[in-house]
Each structure stands twice: as C-alpha cells, then as structure tokens.
Amino acid sequence: MVRVCKEESFHQRQGFQIxxxxxxxxxxxxxxxxxxxNRWWWPSIMMFGPPDDNSPNSAQSMAWNIKRFSNDxxxxxxxxxxVPQAELIxxxxxxxxxxxxxxxxxYEHGPIDWDEFNNVxxxxxxxxxxxxxxxxxxxxDGAWVREAAAAHAEKRAQRKASEESAAA
Numbered sequence: 001m002v003r004v005c006k007e008e009s010f011h012q013r014q015g016f017q018i019x020x021x022x023x024x025x026x027x028x029x030x031x032x033x034x035x036x037x038n039r040w041w042w043p044s045i046m047m048f049g050p051p052d053d054n055s056p057n058s059a060q061s062m063a064w065n066i067k068r069f070s071n072d073x074x075x076x077x078x079x080x081x082x083v084p085q086a087e088l089i090x091x092x093x094x095x096x097x098x099x100x101x102x103x104x105x106x107y108e109h110g111p112i113d114w115d116e117f118n119n120v121x122x123x124x125x126x127x128x129x130x131x132x133x134x135x136x137x138x139x140x141d142g143a144w145v146r147e148a149a150a151a152h153a154e155k156r157a158q159r160k161a162s163e164e165s166a167a168a
Contacts, residue, residue, distance in 0.1 A: 016085060023089040030090070037086065038094045044082075045109070046117040048075040054114075079107050 022033035049055055049071040061067040069077070086093050097110030119125065 020089045
C-alpha cells in the first residue's frame with residue numbers, strides 16, 4: 001500500500017507541475033490547461049464513487065477498515081485541496097456553484113451529474129466504443145503471436161513425447 005500511495009502522490013505532483021507549466025506559458029498553453037480542467041473536473045469529482053447514501057459497498061468497506069474515508073469525505077478532501085491549487089496558477093474551476101463555506105471550512109460544489117457517471121460505469125462512456133475497438137484490434141493483431149506460441153508449444157510437446165517413447 002505504501003508503494004501505491006507513493007506512486008499516486010507522484011502522479012498528483014506531476015499533474016500539478018504540468019498544469020502549472022501550461023498555465024504560466026503562452027495564452028494558447030493556458031487555454032489548453034483551462035480546457036483540460038474544464039473537461040476533467042467533473043469526471044475527477046465522480047471518480048471517488050457514488051455518494052455515500054448510494055454506495056452499496058462503502059459502509060461495509062469502512063466497517064472492515066478497507067477504506068478509512070467515505071466517498072463523500074474523499075471527494076471533499078480532493079476539492080478542498082484542488083481549488084486553491086487551481087486558483088494559485090490562475091485557472092478557474094468549471095463549477096458556477098462552487099463557493100467557500102466559512103462555517104464548515106470546506107468548499108461547496110454544484111450538483112454532480114450521476115446519470116453521466118452511471119452511463120460511463122455501464123459502458124456507455126464517451127470513449128467506450130473507441131477503447132473497445134482498440135482492444136479488439138490489439139487482440140486481432142496479436143493472433144499470429146498466440147498461434148505461433150501454440151504451434152511452438154505443440155512442437156515441443158511432440159518432441160518430448162517422442163524422446164520419452166524412444167527412451168522407454
């Protein structure tokens with residue numbers, strides 16, 4: 001688990017560094033960073049899973065100490081950490097309802113489109129057809145390797161059987 005956490009921390013730092021570099025670059029580069037944030041903000045918020053009251057396994061995972069924080073808690077931590085980072089580098093979070101709540105010490109965000117989340121989970125995401133086509137193509141393109149490996153294995157098995165019958 002330590003290795004996983006270290007790797008995820010690396011990816012977070014790498015992503016921030018890339019966004020910061022783009023945001024400090026030319027107008028086109030800053031526009032690229034903002035476009036990426038616009039496209040990935042809501043999917044990033046959804047990646048923590050459904051809300052706690054609609055997450056069938058979350059309570060059990062918490063009870064078994066598989067998870068230390070609920071989906072909603074993790075989502076809130078992510079938002080609370082990410083919004084100031086975006087502001088620091090001059091990017092705008094694409095959420096018109098986003099606001100700081102002084103009383104709670106947390107950002108409040110707009111409604112999450114859980115229909116979009118459920119469609120992606122069900123295999124109807126915006127890139128699902130392309131992803132499946134790429135996997136099918138890779139499988140088809142690799143058929144010759146599987147056939148060659150099977151032929152080689154068969155040849156070895158025949159050779160071994162021949163050697164064993166000759167020795168007997």
